Amino acid sequence: MNKPGLIKKQILAMFFSRWRPYLLVVATMGWLLGCNYFNDDPPRRVILITMDTTRADHLSVYGYPFPTTPNLERIAQGGVRFDRSYVTVPWTGPSHISMLTGQFPRSFGAVDNMESVPPSVKPDNLGLWAQEHDLSSRAYLSCVHLHPKYLGIGGFDFVSAPDDDPDYRSGRKVIQPERKASDTTTRVVDWLENNYKEDYFLWVHYFDPHYQYLAPIPFIKKFIRGKAPRAADGRYRVVQERACSPDEVDFLTAQYDAEINYMDHWIGILYGKLEELYGKDMPLIIITADHGETLGELQQRHQYGFGHGLFLYDWEVRVPLIIRWDGHIPPNRVYSSPVQLTDIFPTVVDLLGDDPELPDVAGISLKKYLVNNEPIDNHPPIVIQRFTSERPFENRYLKGIYTALVEPPYKYIESPNLKTYELYHLPDDAAEVKNLVESRPDIVQPMSGRVKEWYKKYPFLVAPSQPVDKRKLDALKALGYIQ
């Protein structure tokens, strides 16, 4: 505990002893109103759950007609569901960097999984904030390339991640060792059972909905619809650059839904353990995703099947965001204006921090709505890029810079070097197929201007290049494979 915190507690103790009878009346009124206003110095416990590859519109808590997320529905009922939450980039590493730092990945020159924040930058982030405020800072990750040392950010006392594959960081082989939700949850629950009285920041990451979609068979059976194609054994493989038959799209989509349902099942087990340990004094819980997934929508337009990272349509960039803190955040609400994952870091600091000064980041605190139900009317522009958009990259889909700007009811996507411009009216065209660019220049021109302003405001950090081999060595050293 830092000294200002100790003095604050002593002053509060004196105040309490003198005014206890009156304060009890106020506390009772607060309790009757369902608010924990009296709890001035609550335990500082934060759990950030990031669900890889989880598009909002395939969650039943976001209106999907199949029951993929009964546990998230229950959790959201006690908190706030943000209906339009956007990533900064639909790609795992840079998207998580944004969540943890509150900044756009281009500000760190880290726009691909193979890149990290340069060592000289040392960005402020949630983990460091937790350490500076005497919270135990721990990460339980389900894929290896999210290790904070690979992201290039510090601030974690403990990291649990799957073993690295020696070839992965070299780029010669793209293998992402995965830890299942059952394994990750068990590790978190084991720690909580013995340490639940600590103040902490826990980052829990699930990887299950990421391709390949390999949920346990009982979960797949719940979501199979229509006729199953060949290989209906739960081992059907996704290939991005391949058109699929309608039956294949249905089958792979059902497997994707099954993975979400399987992950939700284990989030429910984790949440149940928290309820058992804490009762009404639950931690602040934030549940979100790093990006969504294309599930066959672009087969006609781009001859592209399944995957993420390359396109900026809502199914890749609109993700769930649920924030719940019993007794502190009034429950059962939906916020409909757009927010961005850069808002998570300043929001946590604003809700839990002693410091009146919020971090100087691209995002904005959502506390005003969460606690006081006031609209957030000064949100910065919501701009999304695709991964490696700043660098040359050999891929038939990656030949230009793509940038999206979300300003309801419109969404604008431009690629000036490819001379493609798209404007969609989201309420009328959720599938983003009716391009209004020709008919609405009055909307397009100012939005294009705001994209240019954004590029000026957030210049790309040209990080000193590092040979891949050295990066590989660093990664292996970080995992203890070599000394």
Ligand SMILES: [Zn+2]
């Ligand atoms: Zn991801």
